[in-house]
Amino acid sequence: MADLSLRETSAKPSARLEWALVGLGILALLAAPFFVYPIFLMKMLCFALFACAFNLLLGYTGLLSFGHATFFGGAAYFTAHAVKVWGWPPEAGVLLGMAGAALLGLVMGFFAIRRQGIYFAMITLALSQMFFFFCVQAPFTQGEDGIQGVPRGMLFGILDLNAPMNMYYFVLVAVLVGVFAIWRIVNSPFGMILRSIRENESRAISLGYSVASYKLGAFVMSAALAGLAGSLKAIVFQFATLTDVTWQMSGEVILMTLLGGIGTMVGPIIGASLVVGLENTLATSGFPVTIATGLIFMVCVLVFRRGIVGEVYARVIGRAGTG
């Protein structure tokens, strides 16, 4: 599975530049709601976190999950139900959503890691379709209607999330914490072992690592963080519906990651922003979104498998190598 991922580079001089860019990006996000419609930005942020969580698995562990909608949409349902029916505060609802997603991840991962590569993708897809059918039939999801009118509530009992700016900064902080967590995981000794599994699984086994547990661990973490994204989305949009648990949603997060750059930190964020932006544009034009998504998929796979950020990295390194 080695060629799925981008080889990380230790281009030291560019490290300071990267940090500067990250700082600029955060500043831009802090200022953004004064210029752009906050709901749109929040949607972008939720999907950015979702794609980063997915990339933790695909980019850094080499596992292609075709079932991540289960965690995203499942967590949205749990949070919406806890907040609306049980009257939980939003922060507790989000935590419950994450815990639920982690549990789902544990179950799905337990079955899926028994096979590799293409089978892994098919098993996750089948299990997430099973969860979809469960959501269609289970009474608490309210079937086709979904859970609607979820109250945003008071964060920690003091901050009124009905104010768009409060909501926005809550989402921003939560997403940044989530992305930071992924960055920490990826750059920890645990993350290094994940990469070694991605590069050469048999070698990792022969070195004595219990590869199955590491894979399961990565799967659960990725599921929990995807769940965080889904829970936030449920609070922002105040509903949770079947759309978020469909296989199309699993496909969408793959596209975001592929478009931005598999195995890069920033790639999924850029990919998610582009895809969400594109969908918003297409929604008013009448051009079917699925056709556009499908075409981008085909072009990405055929022409630039490294994704936007991956191509940029490759160019920069290429120049450094020749110059």
Added chain:
Amino acid sequence: MTMIFGIPVQALLGQLLVGLINGSFYAMLSLGLAVIFGLLRVINFAHGAQYMLGAFVGYLLLTHLGIGYWPALVLAPLIVGLFGVVVERLALSRLYDTDPLYGLLFTFGLALVLEGIFRYYYGVSGNPYAVPPLLAGGTNLGFMFLPNYRGWVVVASLIVCFGTWALIEKTRLGSYLRAATENPRLVQAFGVNVPLLLTLTYGLGSALAGLAGILAAPVYQVSPLMGSDLIIVVFAVVVIGGMGSILGAIVTGYMLGLAEGLTKVFYPEASNLVVFVIMAIVLLVRPAGLFGRDA
């Protein structure tokens, strides 16, 4: 009325027949997937879309050109097969030296595009396709009433499945195919045109999906979404059977259709889930699949 386990025999047999019909389609589709995967190492996500395409080709031939069911039974697989050949030549052939997952992602994109196009022009509602006059009506078997067309679907799918099995296991072309699956370079060195073989295989696999589509048109309605939900069940079937053997794919397909039919009788709420549950159990007990060789 005769009862078995408190269920009327008629109801039981009726659901078993529905299961057998579904199983026929699972078998034909998982067979095509297995054939393609065997040689190309590509999981053809577009298989469901090609099945839908087959049904739509039949529907369009009828509504626009007045070409009926029987000619369409030949034309639809041919057209879908040619489409497959073009896709393989233009795109898939460029992906052979990359990770197999890219083939999956490419065909996923292709499936989205095909589905999107037909959804755009024909909406999500189904279009009825009449049963051909020759097979209209039904036969009373004494213990149950069998619609003739459904009987034909079962017979036709058996012929297709065993025809394909014979083609691959018993003919010279099939022996090239199997050899190329084992060691493509060596086969190429013996003077067999392997790239052509790959193209033909993808074409054949696509044609099988198209044939299943036109067979399905009178049973289910012709709708842009008919393939996408089916293909996921077929993936589960493939995981259960393991893609190592052609015969395994066929047998698993029929078995799971029947299992689904039985579940509809005894516990209807779970009928959507039963294939996935069986998949989970098989993964626990025999991770390589019932007929699988590769771990």
